[in-house]
Amino acid sequence: MQCYKFGHVTGEGSDMKRRKPFSHGPQSPAASIYRWRPTMIASLAHRISGLLLVLFVPLYLWLLHGMTGSPEDFSDAYDWLHSPLGKMSLWLLGVALAYHFCNGLRFLSLDAGWCESRAMMRLSARVVLGIAVLVAIVLAVLL
Numbered sequence: 001m002q003c004y005k006f007g008h009v010t011g012e013g014s015d016m017k018r019r020k021p022f023s024h025g026p027q028s029p030a031a032s033i034y035r036w037r038p039t040m041i042a043s044l045a046h047r048i049s050g051l052l053l054v055l056f057v058p059l060y061l062w063l064l065h066g067m068t069g070s071p072e073d074f075s076d077a078y079d080w081l082h083s084p085l086g087k088m089s090l091w092l093l094g095v096a097l098a099y100h101f102c103n104g105l106r107f108l109s110l111d112a113g114w115c116e117s118r119a120m121m122r123l124s125a126r127v128v129l130g131i132a133v134l135v136a137i138v139l140a141v142l143l
Contacts, residue, residue, distance in 0.1 A: 042125035045132075046103045049096040056093055087143045094139045099132040 034040065066077025080086045106124050109115055115124055 037122065038125035038129060039121050042103055042106070042128055045099060045129070046107070049100040049103075052092065052096040053100060056089070059089065059093075091136070091139050091143050095132060095136045098135040099128070102128045102131050 063077050063081070066073045066080075081090065106115075106128050109124070110121070115121065
């Protein structure tokens, strides 16, 4: 009987010859078997919100140029901000910024050693997610 492990042959009578490594794909379990707890959602959402904030830097720069450039540039930026796409972008950026800020404070408190119990981690994740939903609703009404 032979058993392949880490690219080697092991078992009875094995001479430990080098064999082909596994090609079964990733060794981590599929995401579908995880239980989506608030802490996991909070961590993933923090990464996504940070990515959104970085990816929208060119938009920030374009708006800054438009607001400080010529009257035509200002008019273009103003018109874009009042379009449905502009309002949706502002809403998305506002929610991402508020969420990333609140969850960043949560992570800082965890790093400082506060609220490290499992129950407090879950509660703080729920609070941050709730604040994000509240901010999303308020921004949707205001925009």
